[in-house]
Amino acid sequence: MTKPLTHAKITPHRSSVRGHSNHGWLNTYHTFSFANWYDPQFVSFGSLRVLNEDRVKPKTGFPTHPHRDFEIFSYVLSGELTHRDSLLGGKESDDKDRFYRMKRGDVQFTTGGTGIAHSEFNEHTKNAVHFLQIWAIPWKRGLPPRYHTMNFDDEEKKKGFVTILSPLKGGPEATAEEEKKAEPTVEETIPIHADFAMGAGIIAPGQAFEWIVGGKATEANKRKVYVHLPMMKKGNSKIRLAGKEDDADAVLAEGDGAFVDAVHKGDKLSVENIGEVEAEVVVLDTA
Template sequence: MSKTLYDAKITTHLSSARGHGDHGWLNTYHSFSFSDWYNPKLMGFGALRVLNEDRVKANSGFPTHRHNNFEIFSYILSGELTHRDSMLKKGAEGGQSDRFFRMHRGDVQFTTGGTGIAHSEFNEHNHDTVHFLQIWAVPWARGLTPRYHTRHFDDDDKRNGFVNILSPLKAGVEATTEEEKAAEPTIPDTIPIHADLVMAAGIIAPGAEFEWTVGAKADGAAKRKVYIHLPMTKGGGSKIRLDGREDAELEEGDGAFVEDVTAGDRLVVESIGEEEAEVIVLDTA
């Protein structure tokens, strides 16, 4: 396979180098410094600040707690996760469907913390563990109005190529109140985020490859960086190779920093394991 990123720097971030905590009800891995785990070299990557891979046991979870001035999103890998916040309280759901609150595989729940919002993330299932990614980004402005979005992204689409999930708010940093309410993303059919960051996901069959176009044509900064994460979904059976490089092969739980790239560059992700690989892309300035 020919390389497509001739000058790019790709640095692997092995799962064994992540922070890890097993609290009984919660088994969590931190790709970046978080909570009691601190690594001064892992304080973020562009707008990306937190990437936690969490498993929460049945009838347990994160009780109501407060956030502000972060963009926070959960990507459900298996099981179910119920999100409730200070804008959507238990017992006061009104006409919203049960699914809106109780998320399942393929669902993404997004919160703009802004001036402050209190929320809980709880596994209300009686016996199944929920497995999900919790990701935080630093917004381009502080003091934003708290908002939330929930959207489903089908596996069938992800098996055909990378599916864009998040993209910057089209109106940008100077968005008016009306434009904030309209919440139009730069890339159609995605969730808008207040940051120069695009998130995508793909499910790649063994022996197949997907191509990621850096910047995703989202009109962000030209100079970019990309973080790739391979979640632990197949019991170690999935594995990927980036840009055809033998020193850029990732096993489940591993990540990779891709630097010195420019919008429009092409990153090839090849599935080289025995099982299909669910690949998360976080493309930022």
Template sequence: MSNTLRHAKITPHRSGARGHANHGWLDTYHSFSFANWYNPNFTHYGSLRVLNEDRVKANSGFPTHPHRDFEIFSYILSGELTHTDSTHKKSSDAQPESELFCRVKRGDIQFTTAGTGVTHSEFNYGRDPVHFLQIWAIPWKRGLTPRYDWGRYSDDDKRKGFVSLLSPLKGGVDATAAEEKAAEPMIPGTIAIHADFVMSAGIIAPGSKFEWTVGAKATEATKRKVYVHLPMTKGGKAKIRLDGREDGVLVEGDGAFVDGVNAGDKLVVESVGEAEAEVIVLDTA
């Protein structure tokens, strides 16, 4: 199979090179430097700062803690996670409890602009572990107004092609107060993020190929970086190949840096394992 991105450099980031910590209630892998794990080779990639693959046991979770000046989002791979934060304001004792938290499940994504400061907690009240990706992006400016959002995206759609989940806020870095309040994304149906950043997910059957259009027609920046991640969801049976390259084969837990690409380039992702591959694409300037 010939490649189409001869001008691009694809560098695998192997699962074994990630940071890892098992706290009993939390089993976590860090693709980029985080907490007590630091690697100068993996600090950030464009606006992508954190990519953690977490498993939280039943009746466990992250207690209330603060964040500021990051765009923070979680993509649920299996199980259920309950999120509460300081953007959920209780106006009266009569307000339904359901309005004070958000419970996210398989395929959902939840999103927080930490901005000037939020506190939040994430807890697994279910009977089974919850498996999810926790991702942080660096916003285009500090001091933003905190905001919470979430979306639900079907597996059926993801089996047809890449489904975009996040895209830049219309109005960009100079967005007006009205544009901030409207939170309209560049790609309809996605969640607006304060960064030149697009996140997509696809579920690719063995032997099938999906094509990712770099930039997703949602940015004016020509020079792009793409990070591809293959979560550990199929017991090692999922495998993908990028751009038809033998050195671009990724197994579960692996990622890859795709450098030297331009908006409009086509990145082919082929499923070459025994099980369908759930692929995450993070496209940034």
């Protein structure tokens, strides 16, 4: 068992207190205040602003709608999600036949910046799509709109946490050339305009993974980590954080999350699977 991270403050955010709306075509849970659900306790966590766990029925979805000044990303857990936007291929486009059809392990990332319009539809005829929709607050407003799509392999996630997002090289003062190159701090990740990192791992029963706080990429020493256990195994997944065996707050069931405070860059946050099935875990690391 990993040595407990004794100084970490862990506050669970139980699935039962999340905002929830079932619109028929969309069944959605909100970790933070969103749409018609508002709770002053849950507005943001560092630069993390939105974490929605969505299921969208076949042949339905989100019609074209605008965004500005948010970093928006979708992490596909199962099914298919078809993305269209107003900047396909880096050019303005009204061609409705140009799209990205995302599947499990794909991440679609959008910098809203000065303005972008996109749609996300489940065009499959039979199967629902299950994904996480996440928003982060960028380090400055008025950025050039941009998108990225990458796949992150399950087999790698079964070996340990895989870093998915890391800050853009150049930081808040990135030049136009650095923006164009869009190089992330960590190779083979998606660059984000924030002191923020995202990781994901698929942990087998009895195994424990370690997330290096800061993702080996971020700047601020004092950090916050939000850990989320998606609802994927019919309620049979269970994890424990930070090696705190006697702390009920450190045990998460499906749909639960946890605010991990009072941690610093370089700390090792352990996540142990104490259930009987695989647990897919997402970590969101912010200043």
